[in-house]
Amino acid sequence: MADKAASAKRAQRVRRHLKKVSGDRIRLSVHRTSQNIYAQLIDDVKGHTLAAASTLDKDIRGDLKTGADKAAAAAVGKVIAERAAKAGVSEVVFDRGAFIFHGRVKALADAAREGGLKF
Known part of the structure; x- marks a missing residue:
């Protein structure tokens, strides 16, 4: 249980720092598990998710051997950059969370x- 609390504390510390330096830029939030990796573009001002991608998406999942390696993470990164361009986002602040x-x-x-994102 203490490990979960420490992880949450680390993530909050990172997000607090990001809010100080980011201005009104969109946040690229990353979450990884032992089997998958997820990425979201979040507008904190409006409280909306603009785009998301993960190794569970059908167009990504078919090309991968597993969702838990660097190749899978790179595929998710390319897709989130493409979706960001469609949403009109070019500059983001990278939120690594507790990782x-x-x-x-x-x-x-x-x-x-x-893929074209600047951070």
């Missing part, structure tokens, strides 16, 4: 940058 910027989280971020 360190390493491995799958970094692969998703790098693919989103290659």
Whole structure:
């Protein structure tokens, strides 16, 4: 139970810092589990999710061996960048939550940058 509380505390600490430096930019929030990875574009001012992508999406899932590797994270990063462009978003602030910027989280971020998102 303490591990869950520590994780939530870390995530809140990251989001508090992001609110200070982000201005009114859209937030690219990343969540990973042992089997999948998820990304959302969130407008905190309006409280709306503009776009989302995950390894559970049908168009992503068919091409992947598993949803829990760097290739899957990169595929999600490319798709979220495409959906961001359709939504008219080019600059975001990256919210890694309680996860360190390493491995799958970094692969998703790098693919989103290659897809045209700036952060």
